[in-house]
Amino acid sequence: MKRVNSTPRPGWQAFAQSVGFNFHTFDGEPYWDESAYYQFSLQQIEQDLEQPTEELHQMALDLVDDIVNNEQMLQQLAIPRQFWDAVRSSWQNQQPHLYGRMDFSYNGTGPAKLLELNYDTPTSLYETGFFQWVWLEDQLMRGELPQGADQFNSLQDKLQQAFSELDLPQPFYFASVTESIEDKGTVDYLMDIALQAGINSRYIQLEQLGDIDGQLVDLEGFPIQGLFKLYPWEFMLQEDFASTIVTSQTQFLEPLWKCLLSNKGILPLLWQKYQGHPNLLPAFFDDGSALQNGWVRKPLLSREGANIELVTSDGKALKQDGPYNDSGYIRQALAPLPQFNGNYALIGSWVVADSAAGICIREDNSLITKDSSRFLPHIILD
Amino acid sequence: MTNTKTFKRSKTARLIMMVPAAGLVLAGCGEKPVEVQVFNSPDECAAYYNPPAECKAAFDDAKALHPQVAPRYASKQECETDFGNGQCETAPVLAANNTVPTEQTQQSQQSSGFFMPMMMGFMAGQMLNRGGMAGAPQQQAAAANRSPVPNQPLYKSRDDRSTFRTATNTAVANQPGSTSIRPSAVQPKPASMARRGGFGAQAAKRNVGSYGG
Numbered sequence: 001m002k003r004v005n006s007t008p009r010p011g012w013q014a015f016a017q018s019v020g021f022n023f024h025t026f027d028g029e030p031y032w033d034e035s036a037y038y039q040f041s042l043q044q045i046e047q048d049l050e051q052p053t054e055e056l057h058q059m060a061l062d063l064v065d066d067i068v069n070n071e072q073m074l075q076q077l078a079i080p081r082q083f084w085d086a087v088r089s090s091w092q093n094q095q096p097h098l099y100g101r102m103d104f105s106y107n108g109t110g111p112a113k114l115l116e117l118n119y120d121t122p123t124s125l126y127e128t129g130f131f132q133w134v135w136l137e138d139q140l141m142r143g144e145l146p147q148g149a150d151q152f153n154s155l156q157d158k159l160q161q162a163f164s165e166l167d168l169p170q171p172f173y174f175a176s177v178t179e180s181i182e183d184k185g186t187v188d189y190l191m192d193i194a195l196q197a198g199i200n201s202r203y204i205q206l207e208q209l210g211d212i213d214g215q216l217v218d219l220e221g222f223p224i225q226g227l228f229k230l231y232p233w234e235f236m237l238q239e240d241f242a243s244t245i246v247t248s249q250t251q252f253l254e255p256l257w258k259c260l261l262s263n264k265g266i267l268p269l270l271w272q273k274y275q276g277h278p279n280l281l282p283a284f285f286d287d288g289s290a291l292q293n294g295w296v297r298k299p300l301l302s303r304e305g306a307n308i309e310l311v312t313s314d315g316k317a318l319k320q321d322g323p324y325n326d327s328g329y330i331r332q333a334l335a336p337l338p339q340f341n342g343n344y345a346l347i348g349s350w351v352v353a354d355s356a357a358g359i360c361i362r363e364d365n366s367l368i369t370k371d372s373s374r375f376l377p378h379i380i381l382d
Numbered sequence: 383m384t385n386t387k388t389f390k391r392s393k394t395a396r397l398i399m400m401v402p403a404a405g406l407v408l409a410g411c412g413e414k415p416v417e418v419q420v421f422n423s424p425d426e427c428a429a430y431y432n433p434p435a436e437c438k439a440a441f442d443d444a445k446a447l448h449p450q451v452a453p454r455y456a457s458k459q460e461c462e463t464d465f466g467n468g469q470c471e472t473a474p475v476l477a478a479n480n481t482v483p484t485e486q487t488q489q490s491q492q493s494s495g496f497f498m499p500m501m502m503g504f505m506a507g508q509m510l511n512r513g514g515m516a517g518a519p520q521q522q523a524a525a526a527n528r529s530p531v532p533n534q535p536l537y538k539s540r541d542d543r544s545t546f547r548t549a550t551n552t553a554v555a556n557q558p559g560s561t562s563i564r565p566s567a568v569q570p571k572p573a574s575m576a577r578r579g580g581f582g583a584q585a586a587k588r589n590v591g592s593y594g595g
Contacts, residue, residue: 019397019400020397020400026591042390045390118594118595121593121594121595122594122595123592123594123595124594129392129395130395130397133391133392133395134395136391150389150390150391151390151391152390152391153390153391153392154390154391154392155392156392156394156395157392157393157394176593177582177585177593178582179585180585180591180592180593182591182592182594183592183593183594186594188399188400189397189400191399192397192398192399192400195398195399196396196398206581206582206585207578207579207581207582208578208579209578209580209581210576210577210578211576211577211578211580212576212577217576220571221572221576229581230593230594231581231582231585231593232584232593235581235583235584235585235593236581238584239580239581239582239583239584240577240579240580240581240583241577241580241581244580303590303592303593303594303595304590304592304595306590322590323587323588323590324588358390358391371590371591371592380390
């Protein structure tokens with residue numbers, strides 16, 4: 001694994017705009033960054049990332065089966081009691097899931113360490129599955145990359161296959177928060193793939209979802225029988241339409257049981273069940289005491305690095321503020337992100353259905369990866 | 383020679399919706415506007431040189447449509463927030479086919495528990511005879527084509543008492559008289575019984591760029 005400087009494609013910004021990538025730059029700062037790429041060997045990809053991703057995914061699914069029947073665990077994850085039955089039945093009815101992303105600390109050697117699961121509303125999907133893929137093909141064509149370079153990125157193929165196999169009710173609706181162009185971009189991408197898989201797909205703004213007698217309805221009052229929502233379950237469970245989730249005849253993607261896995265409380269529960277697994281970091285529910293050197297504190301429910309606090313092994317404290325200060329916390333042994341040319345790199349590893357489907361790399365100048373962290377492409381080359 | 387190399391990347395990654403294709407222009411742009419008239423009352427309509435009987439007929443059509451198409455609210459307060467104090471009334475129960483029960487049943491009719499704004503005016507879409515005021519030739523031609531716009535009730539919002547709006551909140555005119563509209567924008571639809579806005583509050587509260595991660 002190494003970081004290689006690279007010449008950006010001339011005019012890539014205009015191309016990005018033309019293919020719907022409207023968030024390639026954030027507040028004047030680059031988000032998509034092709035001034036460098038990461039290079040992996042095939043062995044690093046297959047042994048250190050792909051295989052552990054599938055194994056950890058199966059471990060997490062096995063754990064769901066424990067949690068839905070364990071009141072103490074449901075309490076530890078702060079799942080509201082009135083939804084326990086619904087969470088349990090969503091799992092026992094085998095409501096299918098589509099995708100997720102796990103984040104790793106990995107420097108090219110030794111086991112990748114699981115930092116967290118983003119299993120409810122993972123984003124950076126379009127950047128990974130489409131834009132990174134096009135970058136590789138373009139740069140191969142221009143001779144800017146060595147012939148034979150490949151990429152661990154079967155995301156779009158696998159998503160399309162999943163959409164064709166899921167047997168979703170149609171029309172199938174996709175919803176996101178109106179003001180977020182990043183989330184709309186992610187949903188547009190999924191809808192595009194669903195359309196290619198032959199699904200009759202429709203968009204509805206999340207805030208426009210309607211309720212008639214406990215049934216979710218679209219703008220014209222027609223029942224919504226299938227809904228992909230790029231909006232966290234933990235929010236939905238505390239909002240005005242929370243009870244509609246239980247009464248509505250609607251198949252959700254991701255299904256309700258995913259709220260167990262997108263919760264950071266899954267990390268101590270994984271550690272309890274599989275203590276010592278090479279890809280897991282020691283993790284515990286937080287007791288509120290001061291953080292020791294080499295530990296990190298994370299809210300049960302948070303996103304994009306918000307409200308994370310850590311102390312490095314040599315005692316340096318680092319804290320990221322954010323709007324997710326209203327849940328419990330866990331603490332996890334710190335596996336500091338590796339540094340390349342002064343940049344801290346995080347690896348996101350995608351799962352579609354139950355298969356590993358590719359990786360994405362985020363870089364930041366801090367140990368905490370955030371919404372604004374840059375996205376860099378990668379190649380596989382032996 | 384067969385290439386047996388297995389790739390770790392997608393075979394293709396194409397987009398069909400996110401990349402705009404030539405020729406995919408918004409449908410409906412070619413729709414011709416038609417002329418309709420809007421009034422506060424039948425008397426006002428007649429004062430604009432329209433036949434009083436037609437004014438009354440258009441008003442009656444609109445009044446009958448009013449309980450079927452007016453927006454519905456779960457509380458009087460929510461309704462008044464949009465339409466102003468004292469501007470809302472109880473909405474009747476709609477039968478399954480979305481019609482108001484006939485007069486025989488209306489005496490024993492129960493309130494639906496919903497509230498709706500009062501009708502504040504009406505749109506006359508099919509006024510053929512302009513009475514003493516002959517329309518301009520193109521207006522007559524348009525009228526001869528029979529307006530595809532049904533007579534319908536109009537409403538006024540709390541904050542903007544001069545603008546006439548349809549039941550679906552399309553602003554159609556700022557003053558009584560003739561106005562030009564696209565027929566597709568003013569087709570009455572059954573009242574929306576749906577509550578909305580039940581999701582998204584946490585997003586508004588936290589105000590971050592993305593709710594994914």
